[in-house]
Amino acid sequence: MPNMSPIKTPMPSQEPDVRNKNFLEVATGYTVEMAKGEAERCLNCKHRPCVSGCPVNVQIPDFIKKIVEGDFEAAYQVITSTNALPAISGRVCPQESQCESKCVRGIKTEPVGIGRLERFVADWHREHVEEKVEKPASNGHKVAVVGSGPSGLTCAADLAKLGYQVSIFEAFHTAGGVLVYGIPEFRLPKAIVGGEVDKLRALGVEVMTDMVMGKVLSIDELMDDMGYEAVFIGTGAGLPRFMNIPGEGLAGVCSANEYLTRINLMKGYLEEYDTPVLQSKAVAVVGGGNVAMDACRCAKRMGAEKVYIVYRRGEAEMPARNEEIEHAKEEGIEFKNLCNPVEIIGGVGEDGKPTGRVAAIKCIRMELGEPDASGRRRPIEVPGSEFILEVDTVIMALGTSPNPLIRSTTPGLETNRRGCLIVGEDGVSTTREGVFAGGDAVTGAATVILAMGAGKKAAAAIDKYIQNK
Numbered sequence: 001m002p003n004m005s006p007i008k009t010p011m012p013s014q015e016p017d018v019r020n021k022n023f024l025e026v027a028t029g030y031t032v033e034m035a036k037g038e039a040e041r042c043l044n045c046k047h048r049p050c051v052s053g054c055p056v057n058v059q060i061p062d063f064i065k066k067i068v069e070g071d072f073e074a075a076y077q078v079i080t081s082t083n084a085l086p087a088i089s090g091r092v093c094p095q096e097s098q099c100e101s102k103c104v105r106g107i108k109t110e111p112v113g114i115g116r117l118e119r120f121v122a123d124w125h126r127e128h129v130e131e132k133v134e135k136p137a138s139n140g141h142k143v144a145v146v147g148s149g150p151s152g153l154t155c156a157a158d159l160a161k162l163g164y165q166v167s168i169f170e171a172f173h174t175a176g177g178v179l180v181y182g183i184p185e186f187r188l189p190k191a192i193v194g195g196e197v198d199k200l201r202a203l204g205v206e207v208m209t210d211m212v213m214g215k216v217l218s219i220d221e222l223m224d225d226m227g228y229e230a231v232f233i234g235t236g237a238g239l240p241r242f243m244n245i246p247g248e249g250l251a252g253v254c255s256a257n258e259y260l261t262r263i264n265l266m267k268g269y270l271e272e273y274d275t276p277v278l279q280s281k282a283v284a285v286v287g288g289g290n291v292a293m294d295a296c297r298c299a300k301r302m303g304a305e306k307v308y309i310v311y312r313r314g315e316a317e318m319p320a321r322n323e324e325i326e327h328a329k330e331e332g333i334e335f336k337n338l339c340n341p342v343e344i345i346g347g348v349g350e351d352g353k354p355t356g357r358v359a360a361i362k363c364i365r366m367e368l369g370e371p372d373a374s375g376r377r378r379p380i381e382v383p384g385s386e387f388i389l390e391v392d393t394v395i396m397a398l399g400t401s402p403n404p405l406i407r408s409t410t411p412g413l414e415t416n417r418r419g420c421l422i423v424g425e426d427g428v429s430t431t432r433e434g435v436f437a438g439g440d441a442v443t444g445a446a447t448v449i450l451a452m453g454a455g456k457k458a459a460a461a462i463d464k465y466i467q468n469k
Contacts (some may be wrong), residue, residue: 003040006109011116020300020331023185023269027091039067042112045104050114053102055453056083056154060099060114069119076125079118084157085150085452087126087192090119092183093449094321114179126195133202139163141466144228146213146406149177150448151439152234152464153196154455155462160203162463167202167228169211171235174265178236178440181265182257184294186301190264214405219413223408223434229469230434230462233421234455237400237440243286247344248396252278252358256287256295256397263462280393282306284361286341287397289319291445293325295395296333307333308389312340312366312379339363342386344394360390402441410435420444428458429465436462 012028013019019026030038042064042455050060050390058079066075079086095115103111125131141164145156148170156166174180176193201207211217213235222228240255242248259278262268268277283299288311299307309328311318314337319323329335340363347359365385368377401419412432414422421430428436438454440446 002043003037005037005041008041008110008113008116011036011113014334016327016330019186020297023301025189026186026327029123030116030120032124035067035072035117035376036070038113039064041105042068049102049104050099050112052417053099055098055411055449056089056456058099058118060082063121064112064114064117067121067156069320072121072124073129075121076129078461079121082456083452084154085196086118087122088150088179088188088196088448089452090115090117090122091188091192093118094447096322098449102264116406126192131199133199135151135202136161136163138165138204141165142167143462143466144169144222144226144231144423145234146219146231147171147177147234147441148175148197148207148438149178149234149236149439149451150442151236151455151458152177152232153200153450154233154452155232155438156200156205156406157203158456158459159462160200160205162459164463164466165204165206167206167208168214169217169222170207170209171212172265173209175207175209177234178238181261182294183290184264184298185269187294212405215407219406219410219432219435229466230436232455232458232462233406233430233435233437233441234431234439234451234458235403235406235441236451237402237420237445239401239403239419240396241398241400242396243341243398245341245343245348247346247358250346250358251356252280252343253344253394254278254393256285256291257400258397259295260291260298263302268303277302278393280304280391282389282391283393283395284308284341284389284391285395285397287311287399288313288320288400289397290320290324292397293320293328295397295451297328297331298330299393300332300333300389304393306391308336308391309333310336310339310341310361310363310389312338313376314338317368336363336389338366338368338379340366340381341394346390350379358392358394360388361394362386362388400440400445402444418444426457426461428443428454428461434465436465 063075063078100111240257267273267274268275285296343362345360347355365382366379369380372378414431439451
């Protein structure tokens with residue numbers, strides 16, 4: 001008999017007042033009993049609507065059925081037949097707006113916890129199975145992958161399994177892209193990402209770090225001089241945006257990208273790492289997306305006494321996952337919704353001279369008007385409603401765009417007005433023959449699972465291109 005509980009099996013987690021002082025993973029994962037109980041909530045629908053909501057086409061009812069049967073390794077094999085990174089997507093994929101949004105159980109009650117079950121299966125495999133990765137026989141063709149984020153890792157894995165000699169070129173000193181520099185340890189342990197990179201190496205993929213494409217090498221050199229028959233660009237969208245308001249040049253103002261990179265990739269939260277990070281007493285994080293939630297939760301863990309989210313729309317309009325918003329609230333983050341910064345105010349020393357550092361942020365209250373082009377109601381300033389928040393750090397989490405370095409050094413590679421690479425009807429072929437792209441470099445900042453889907457699509461397109469060639 002199906003488990004007809006109207007709610008998901010709760011995810012065990014650290015207590016808020018404990019976890020907001022450490023970088024250990026917040027959610028501790030299902031036990032075997034919890035996983036089976038949640039899996040039994042699945043109705044195994046004939047039309048399988050949940051699968052249509054998955055960008056990488058995981059056969060969700062099939063793997064859940066294996067959990068019910070207690071065959072967790074078979075469940076893992078079902079998932080990995082289409083998803084190369086289940087331990088990652090199970091943690092950071094926005095299932096509530098994708099697969100779980102299609103779940104029939106979600107019409108009247110809570111949907112099945114598909115993401116939680118995916119994470120359980122991936123973790124069970126990692127803890128109980130000594131995986132033996134066999135390098136496929138070479139097909140004699142070479143492909144370069146630029147960027148080692150979720151789209152690059154997925155593309156490289158699929159091509160390597162087809163026998164291609166794949167080389168990944170990563171700009172940072174550690175492979176993983178946004179998975180290591182953008183997502184905090186308490187949401188995605190870096191050992192998991194490192195394990196996936198190790199699997200790629202076992203498949204024969206060459207991973208080269210400190211390779212800034214457009215500086216160290218160019219796309220032309222990869223194809224003309226080094227013999228790569230195709231190139232996949234999965235460089236993400238790492239160029240931060242700012243508001244261009246007075247005071248943004250003060251010490252104590254930074255982008256969320258820089259702040260998170262110093263903490264996540266450069267281990268700024270560990271005393272044994274000599275990484276400069278702003279040590280703050282009061283922090284304002286401007287923005288309402290997942291990156292803003294990551295930044296404010298990191299600031300709390302770095303010792304800030306007061307941490308504010310400043311967002312110009314209401315909570316209902318926030319693009320961040322509901323889970324991340326709730327976790328932030330539980331951890332003591334104060335939300336200043338319907339507010340927008342208009343000036344960052346510098347401090348004055350005892351001698352009456354400017355310190356050049358942030359002392360406060362002036363905000364104005366907002367109200368929501370008619371919907372704008374995004375479909376969300378447009379925020380409008382309320383005259384005379386300015387107020388001051390005393391803070392010593394301001395973190396801008398306003399979104400990102402692709403770095404222009406590759407497009408400016410690659411003839412024939414066209415971009416749109418937002419700097420995103422233009423692709424054809426297949427979604428991955430760029431305007432330069434033999435060059436493919438996917439993930440945030442094409443879409444702008446989006447989700448990990450959508451980037452993975454683009455990587456899969458690109459691998460198939462590259463294989464078709466080279467075989468036809």
